[in-house]
Amino acid sequence: xxxxxxxxxxxxxxxxxxxxxxxxxxxxTAPIIEEQELTYVQAPAIDQVLETHxxxxxxxxxxxxxxxxxxxxxxxMSGGRVTGVAFETSGKGYGGNIGVMVGFDLKSDTLxxxxxTTLKETPGLGMRVTEHGYTTQFKGHPIEAVALTxxxxxxxxVAGATISSTGTVFAVQQAIAIYxxxxxxxxxxxx
Numbered sequence: 740x741x742x743x744x745x746x747x748x749x750x751x752x753x754x755x756x757x758x759x760x761x762x763x764x765x766x767x768t769a770p771i772i773e774e775q776e777l778t779y780v781q782a783p784a785i786d787q788v789l790e791t792h793x794x795x796x797x798x799x800x801x802x803x804x805x806x807x808x809x810x811x812x813x814x815x816m817s818g819g820r821v822t823g824v825a826f827e828t829s830g831k832g833y834g835g836n837i838g839v840m841v842g843f844d845l846k847s848d849t850l851x852x853x854x855x856t857t858l859k860e861t862p863g864l865g866m867r868v869t870e871h872g873y874t875t876q877f878k879g880h881p882i883e884a885v886a887l888t889x890x891x892x893x894x895x896x897v898a899g900a901t902i903s904s905t906g907t908v909f910a911v912q913q914a915i916a917i918y919x920x921x922x923x924x925x926x927x928x929x930x
Contacts, residue, residue: 781813781827781840784854787874788825788842789815796825803924805917812921814929815842815851821929823851824921828913830906834859837868837906841914843882845925850885852878853911858903865903873897873904882915 777797785796792815800813815823825842837858842851855869867873876894877885886892887908896904 780856784827784840784856785813785825785842787854788840788852789813789823790851791815791817792822793817799929801929803921805920810917810921812925816929821845821925824918824925825851826914826917827856828910828917829857830909830911830913831902832858832860832868832906833865833900833902834861837903837910839907839910839914841877841911841918843914843918845922848882850877850880850882850911853907855907860900860903864897865900867897867900868903868907870897873907877911882918885911885915 782797789796794814794816796813796815799816800811803810803812810826813825814821815825823842823844825840827838827840829836829838831837835858837860838856840854840856842853843849844851853874855874858866858869860866860868873895880894884892885894885908887894887896887904889896892908894904894908
């Protein structure tokens with residue numbers, strides 16, 4: 740009985756030490772992982788949707804609370820004034836969530852474009868939502884009535900990838916709702 744108790748104590752200590760080690764490791768690597776994601780996943784999409792700016796949108800980013808969730812907003816500035824913003828939302832695709840970076844022009848209330856950040860869609864079909872022909876449909880598009888043609892809008896779905904196209908448009912619609920909520924805060928400037 741005493742041997743079993745000793746083994747249980749040793750096992751509990753090993754588990755405790757392992758748990759603490761993993762927690763410290765996760766806490767230590769979290770900022771490094773976030774920086775890598777910003778640099779290699781989000782930065783290319785941000786550059787794609789925020790073409791004209793004289794600042795570094797990643798360094799100038801801010802978190803906003805929108806309806807109980809945190810949204811990271813990347814500003815495009817020109818002469819110290821915010822001219823546009825971008826942030827990431829997601830929609831359900833065939834293979835999982837599709838991350839979409841959506842850019843907005845504050846002056847004209849139009850989309851400056853979209854960039855796909857993450858997706859696990861079918862190669863050759865669903866992956867085509869990342870192609871230039873599909874994504875350019877959003878550039879300069881008014882924020883009102885963004886929808887696929889089958890739903891009364893003017894966005895052409897990718898042939899054979901209806902679920903992926905629907906997920907992308909849903910992500911853009913979510914971004915528009917967030918943008919409308921944030922617009923009054925963004926009009927006050929960026930500090």
